[in-house]
Amino acid sequence: MDIGTLSVHLWEAANILRGPVNAADFKTYIFPLLFFKRIADVYDEEFATALKESEGDAEFAQFPENHRFQVLEGCHWQEIRAKSANIGHDPRSGHR
Template identity: 50%
Template sequence: MANETKLTSQALYQWLFEACNIMRGPINQDEYKSYITPLLFYKRISDNWDEEYDAALAESGGDKEYASFPEMHLLAIPDGCHWSDVRNATKDVGDRLTKAMLAIEQANQATLGGVFTSFDDASWADKNRFTDARLKDLIEHMSEHRLRNSDYPADIMGDAYEYLLKKFADLQKKTLASSSRRAAS
């Protein structure tokens, strides 16, 4: 269960960036954004779906069928593609993650077209890069906190995304500077 306590903006940024430490090793710093960004989007989509489900459940007096109707949700999450489904996977986690994100994009083509496929350089299913255990660690880390609209409005999440992009750019500059120094010597 995700922690329902809201983080300060700075703590949110740090928590998101800590996900990079889990990927350190098989993923170069300049590749972090190709992994963290779609994972952040995926988690947020699932958490917002849950928020809509909870609201519809309360509105209907506990009618789970009503709360699951597509009309109750801004975005569709196909069966087996919710964050919790991937979180519960024990093998081929990268493959499950990739298929879930692509299925969500396909189910919401008008609003999410290209959101996940634009990160096609991310190779979640490559077990030489990501063991199931490492992916499970990453997913568990991202599961520590909810990312619902009521927890973090769009402007806060936008700021978090910008923070991550800046951190990724700073890391890339350091890597390039280090490479340039080595090449010059």
């Protein structure tokens, strides 16, 4: 498959995933997801660094002082990605 054919296939796949959302409005959905994913990646990198510096002390690695961003329990990219229903719903409050 050449690059042109691959490009066409990827564009069509993006259109299918986007569904009825206008292409110009798609950034409203994608940019926040990219930012959210990046926050989780940075947190993981900083956690790994702190874990290494503390010789495996996971409690130390979780200290807020070791991170530029805080990721609340249950709110990491991997946890949200695994969820398929009621995303953004807080069962403790009953609100979205």
